[in-house]
Amino acid sequence: MKIGIIGAGFIGRAVARLAVQHGHEVMISNSRHPRTLASTMVAVRCQVGTAQMAAEFGDVVLVAVPFFAARDLAPQPLAGKIVMDANNYYPQRDGNEEALDNHTTTTSEILANHLRGARIVKAFNAILERDIEKDSRPHGAADRRALPIAGDDKEAKRVVSELLDDLGYDVVDAGALAEGWRFERARPAYCVPLDVAGLKQALENAGSSVAEGSWRE
Ligand SMILES: NC(=O)c1ccc[n+]([C@@H]2O[C@H](COP(=O)([O-])OP(=O)(O)OC[C@H]3O[C@@H](n4cnc5c(N)ncnc54)[C@H](OP(=O)(O)O)[C@@H]3O)[C@@H](O)[C@H]2O)c1
Numbered sequence: 001m002k003i004g005i006i007g008a009g010f011i012g013r014a015v016a017r018l019a020v021q022h023g024h025e026v027m028i029s030n031s032r033h034p035r036t037l038a039s040t041m042v043a044v045r046c047q048v049g050t051a052q053m054a055a056e057f058g059d060v061v062l063v064a065v066p067f068f069a070a071r072d073l074a075p076q077p078l079a080g081k082i083v084m085d086a087n088n089y090y091p092q093r094d095g096n097e098e099a100l101d102n103h104t105t106t107t108s109e110i111l112a113n114h115l116r117g118a119r120i121v122k123a124f125n126a127i128l129e130r131d132i133e134k135d136s137r138p139h140g141a142a143d144r145r146a147l148p149i150a151g152d153d154k155e156a157k158r159v160v161s162e163l164l165d166d167l168g169y170d171v172v173d174a175g176a177l178a179e180g181w182r183f184e185r186a187r188p189a190y191c192v193p194l195d196v197a198g199l200k201q202a203l204e205n206a207g208s209s210v211a212e213g214s215w216r217e
Helices: 010-021 034-044 051-057 107-114 154-166 177-183 196-204
Strands: 002-006 025-029 060-063 082-085 119-122 146-151 170-173
Touching (some): 010 025, 010 034, 025 051, 082 107, 170 196
Parallel strands (some): 002 025, 082 119
């Protein structure tokens, strides 16, 4: 599969490495000229381009930019594309977003509202970059980790689920994009290694929160 990646930071590069290891074609981009990604191109063995080129390249596109920058992305090249949204909301970094602070919307709904026509699937937001390659396991492995997804487009979720399975993860569908809060920052399912049963339980217990930063310990 061709995977376009917008954002060449921690999470974008980790997913790029994993995807290349599993035989996918990857083009990665940042906010600057592709020449700033020369070392990434060699280290990851992927293609580099502008964000527009990566959007056009991908059968599936990962958006892995800070939440504060997500609404700077141009919607047009992503219209009709399956977009995996890895964004999380950190007020200290992103500034306060009233609708998120009030829990009246979710980060992925905000992105979907901006990227009109894109087929948004919330994915790869609830795993730390340091775990992305380390926790990948072949299908059927006893200690396989499960990752949550959410989205309003069933076919897009099917494609993303198959991709995640191919990349070494079981998948638990948390429902529509509006349910994405269940695995946002500081929820029990956020960035904690869990199997399918454990993840389902954590998504059910989403009403409780965990201590800020505990998922990094
Ligand atoms: N780090 C993790 O463990 C982790 C895990 C799950 C989810 N996330 C979430 O994933 C997102 C990215 O996190 P990160 O840690 O990878 O961030 P990061 O290391 O700071 O990297 C951000 C990347 O986004 C690029 N970018 C910024 N604005 C852009 C634009 N308008 N167009 C194209 N590229 C743009 C930056 O490019 P320039 O260098 O050119 O500015 C940079 O390559 C955040 O929302 C974060 O919360 C992170």
